[in-house]
Amino acid sequence: MEEGLLADVAGEHFPSLIPQNDDLRHVLDVLCAGGYGAWVVGGAVRDCILGTIPSEYDICTNATPQQIIESFEDTIPTGERFGTITVKSGESLFEITTLRTETGYGDGRRPDAVEWGDSLAVDLSRRDFTMNSMAYDCARELLHDPYKGRIDLQNGNLRAVGKASQRLSEDGLRIMRAYRFMDRSQNGVWFPDNELSDALVEHRSMLAMVSIERIWAELKRIIIGKNAHVILSRMNRDGVLGAIIGYPISLDLIDNISKLEPDLEARLSMMFLKLKSNEIDDILKRLKVSKNTFSRTKKLHFLIHNYPDANELRLYRNELGEEVLTHGDLLDSMGKNIDLIKKALQYPTNIECLIDGDWIMEKTGLGPGIRLGRLKEWLFRIQIERGYQDLAQIETALCTISWNHGNPEEWPKARWP
16 A cells, blocks of 8 residues: 555554455555545544444545545545545545644534644544544554543543543534443443543533534434433433433333334334323424434324224234334333234234225215215225125125214224224
8 A cells, every 4th residue: 555644643553453445445545645644533443443344434634625636536525614525436435534723613513713734643632532533544554542542442431532521612512422422332331431421411501502403313323222221311310311302201211212122213202101292292393303203203102102902903903014013012111911912913914995986886876975985984994803805795794884874974984093
């Protein structure tokens, strides 16, 4: 590989840290051949030290954004104002960010002024946590780790770079990132040191300066995490969860999350179990969740409070489909009896109605209108409940119901409940 500019921070020989990646190597070679320095930074270095193959690689360089654009054929000015250019190499995309210095964080999220630099030491000093403040020189196989992030990784420590209070005051989103980084999946929970713990509580008001979209992006990753119940409980005690949600959440409900699969909407519905429907609407709208997350969370919250009767299991199964499994998991996590829910799984779902409007008009003489439509739905309900599979059975059922009397608005629907 091409050797680019040598970093201005000490490095430790650490051979073969980054796995072979031809697309990455091409990007680094182009930058280094141009006389620039190029280092893999942040999460990719962290993941490699932990023995995980990174899903993406971020690169920092002393080349300016314009020089990066001029060095490659296929670029996207992703965040050119802040020095980030996305480069395509092969089938891969790489974010390349110019080394920089920053001053002022008036909005609590972005620096007021950015100046391009050539110091890797300065760049690493402004990062959030020690585990993310490492860089790797692939050509020289040097690990640059001035804040002992590798030792913190080995010991399961979460520490801020420099003074924790200053790091969080620069960017309120770092509060959410801190809680997310506490969950190390199969490796358990890495708790922050005392200084960072105090700073998380002290600066929680900074979240008000962060866009709700960014907060939700971090929060949903926390909720589906392996140790979500531990992290969310801590956020609750620290007053952070309440600041985001706006309503009190019971610790026992958070503990129930550990019994559920990493299903975002199922876990949300459990967290919101004791809240009213309009309160849940308020929370989900404030978080600006997707339409699917909104509707499914509301549906599962409704299901938690409802249970099918023995005589409506076929209808229940057809209405809910595979969501019957989620319903069972939610109730089971609460210690509820789910025998009937298990029994419902033996029945079919996605049942199609055997009749149409023409068939009904031929058999009854009815014309188009509400009575026709509601009769069809009534007969469809009977078909589902009794497991009918041919028209003769539907015709027999038609002869046994009082379809020519009464208010059609009151006739049974093919719905559960």
